[in-house]
Amino acid sequence: MLPQMVLLAATAILALAAPLGVGVALGFDRQATAAVQRRLGPPLLQPLYDLTKLATKVGGPADRLLAGLVLAQLGLSAAALVLFATGGDLVVAVLLLGAGHVMFVLAAASVESPYAQLGASRELVLLVAREPLLLLVALAYGQVAGSTLVREIVAARPLLLEVPTLGITCTVLLGIALCKSPWDIATSHHGHQELVKGSTTEMAGRWLAFAELGRWYEVAFVVAVIALAAGSAMVFGMLLAGLAWAAALLLDNALPRATWRSALGMAWGIGGASAAVALLMASVGGGGLWP
């Protein structure tokens, strides 16, 4: 009984701490972007200020369906991270995350604003770009470790050495999770872009905060998947995630926004090819999920 209680408490703490960590990381992200553009950036805690402000807005209009779907997105994304953290099945966690993303697409599409509709269809393109890649990564991990259970992948040989090309796929995945250019087609993460506020157009106050929090859980999940490549060496894993984040930041500042076709093409072309190579390497190595 006691171990379960400890596990439950640890899970709850992690579920609360993950958004805080992502918030600070995003603050650093904004400072780094500002430095690249040779201006002073916002404070490190700026994303947490923004989230608190949104969450404590008084009232705010919300479509009942939209509100429910946003909450579903938040719950599913958090559940995916919790399942991951408790050593559950990586494939199931990936599918949970995908379901959360579907809820977000539905939330954006549940209102009549044309910008929200356009944002929803583009969010769908990003979902199509991301979900198969995440599944390929999970399968490649499983192929090396012989199981898709996170606790067994951690115990296996460090995946980084077995399937190094997955790093490229993971960078693409992080770029999509962080809405970095060229994958920022669905919502204007930065001021005054073509879609104004895209998929979040009709969200305000605490509902926007919940949607944002759901996104943060998605980012935390992708970061955790990257860190998993280092196996039980967690510090090294976080270093890997930092490297991938830096690469995504570089892409963001070096590449313009793409059309949805080229965004999809780049995700599948670069990320998909690297994942396929990784899967092939893992299969040649023997063992794995299938003989």
Next chain:
Amino acid sequence: MIGPRALWGRWVRRARTHSPWVVHFDCGGCNGCDIEILDLLTPVHSAERFGVVNVGDPRQADILLVTGPANLRNAAVLRTTYDQMVEPKAVVAIGACTAYGGIFHGAPNVLGGIHEIVPVDVHVPGCPPRPEAILGGILRAAALLAQPRSQRPAEPALGEAQPAGVWRARPRVSLGADDA
């Protein structure tokens, strides 16, 4: 010793006043002030260091930046934009036009200052004001965002706020047979 409730209150006040997202509404002046706002948002002035983000959606904004004189054509749109914003919110009126109509004062379609339409919290004087002055106005308004408007201490505004809908009753000119 400070309790968790007070600590949370302090954090919320800090978050609200350090994250002013602005939405810009141009009532139709000469666009001089609009250019200065754009200038303010460039890396040169780096308004983001104060948490200022330019959003295109009034629902997500905290501060309404208004330029140009209030006029018959867009009074309703300005009011709708203001009404769509979620409390706590503030209005910053930029330039002489928003104060009394500026050089357009007395024109047949001009109602005067924007305080005829929405409650103004901060006036930024100038024709046009410099970007630094606009940033100063935004930061002054950001300090007001700690509480919703209903809980703020009353202070005599430069242009006293009109109750919602009053502007409808007082168009100063008649533009045609329909208005008569």
